[in-house]
Amino acid sequence: MPLPRSGPVRSEAARQAILQATADLLAERGYDALTIEGIAARAQVGKQTIYRWWPSKGAVIAECLLEGKILPGRLLVPDTGDIRHDLSQWLTTVFALLGEDQGETLLRSLVAAAAENADTGRRLRDSLTGSGSVAGRLRSAIGTAPNLTTDTPVDELAEALSGAVILRALSREPLREPDLVRLLDAVLGR
Amino acid sequence: MPLPRSGPVRSEAARQAILQATADLLAERGYDALTIEGIAARAQVGKQTIYRWWPSKGAVIAECLLEGKILPGRLLVPDTGDIRHDLSQWLTTVFALLGEDQGETLLRSLVAAAAENADTGRRLRDSLTGSGSVAGRLRSAIGTAPNLTTDTPVDELAEALSGAVILRALSREPLREPDLVRLLDAVLGR
Structure with missing residues (x-):
């Protein structure tokens, strides 16, 4: 029963x-x-x-984004076996979204909600560590690239790359191809 | 006259x-x-x-922070000639501020204002590139550390380090000593 x-x-x-x-x-x-x-x-x-x-509409939207109810799958990092290619693809997708009115509003409302609400902020950072996330993809790439060894601080690398994306999104700057290459150089080494 | x-x-x-x-x-x-x-x-x-x-009280506060009217000098990166030591000192200062109620509120209101206001967002990113900033200090350190050469993408490194700080501030996580070492390893190399 x-x-x-x-x-x-x-x-x-x-x-x-x-x-x-x-x-x-x-x-x-x-x-x-x-x-x-x-x-x-x-x-x-x-x-x-x-x-x-939830304290605000922004906080509800943030939860939708973090649970994949909005833009499902579009923020996942692909896995073709080539970490540099995959992160490049992910950055291109994220900045294409930021180039759309709706995507820009959504991603900035996620950051605003995280600034205002501690729980949203914690969940935003947690979302960077699971499978399909930047940290998860970096972890699975250990041993496949010269700068990714078992000693590499992958969580901090993921934090640095995702943080750079947030900062650039806040500045409303597009990520052009040479910027993308330099950002990957900065994080993955040349 | x-x-x-x-x-x-x-x-x-x-x-x-x-x-x-x-x-x-x-x-x-x-x-x-x-x-x-x-x-x-x-x-x-x-x-x-x-x-x-300014559209909000947060935007006025953001401008005060960016012009050094609030916390004057406390967010500048020191220059002792040792880049790793100086960035470590800067991170320690920033996270000490984030550990104070007032500091945490101020820095998060800066991020919220940047999310809501394009001009604040642009000025936040611009503030990372001048002298006394992370990028400025990295630039002056070229040639003094093995991973900092004239080919190093210093603006992107600064963006990654500052972005990591923003992300961690949003998550309300403290930066403990081992995290600080790993974050500098991630950005400056080991």
Whole structure:
């Protein structure tokens, strides 16, 4: 006999409904038209349910991004076996996104939410360490490139590369091809 | 005969008065008590004068930080001739600041303001390239360390190191001594 639905189970269902409603509304109407009221109506929850978990619309969007509900898969680092090629591909994808109005708004709202909310900030950094992340890809590349050995501080390398991306996104500077090469030189060595 | 005071001259005086009032009020009352109304009253300008140049209190604080009106000199990279020692000292200072309530709030409000305001974002990145900055110090160290040659992409190295600091500040993680060593290993090589 199935157990009766408990509080935490209902909460997780509501959380998922809120994130899905946010992702759907963003795709349909864009960032500026997105409101907590609109999300609540679409997810069929009260506004207070949203505010219980997130302080702002930016924080909900940040969680969608970190859970892959928005831009699913587009921020993963590919793995072709060639680390320099894969990071180059990842940087190209990220900066192509930053070149789109919607992508720029989303990624900057993630940074703003992380600045305002400690939990979002921690999750942003955690998202850099798993598989499919920059650190995960660097880890799997140990031994395949001259500068990547078991002694290489891969988490800090990933932090440096991702941090450079954040800083450049904040400056609204595009990453041109020579910049990309120099950034990879700086992080992976020449 | 002195020229009559022109518009731009009066504007610069007002701008300086606003930045000084912001720095003074922050020191006296702290971040939470700081309001645009309070800044306007102290600087003897109208609120609209402030909003003409800055969209939010965070943006005014960001400009104070970038002009050295807040924490003057504390964010400069020292120059003792030993680049690794100097960057280690700088990182220690920055993370000591992030360990203080006020410092953490200030530096995170700078990142939030940069996320929200393109001009602040550009100035944040520009602040990393001058003398006394990470890039400036790396540039003056070319030839003094095995991994710093005229071919080294110093601007990108500075971007990576500063970006790592921003990312770690967003995650509210302290930088312990072993992390600091690994981060410098990642950026300067071992």
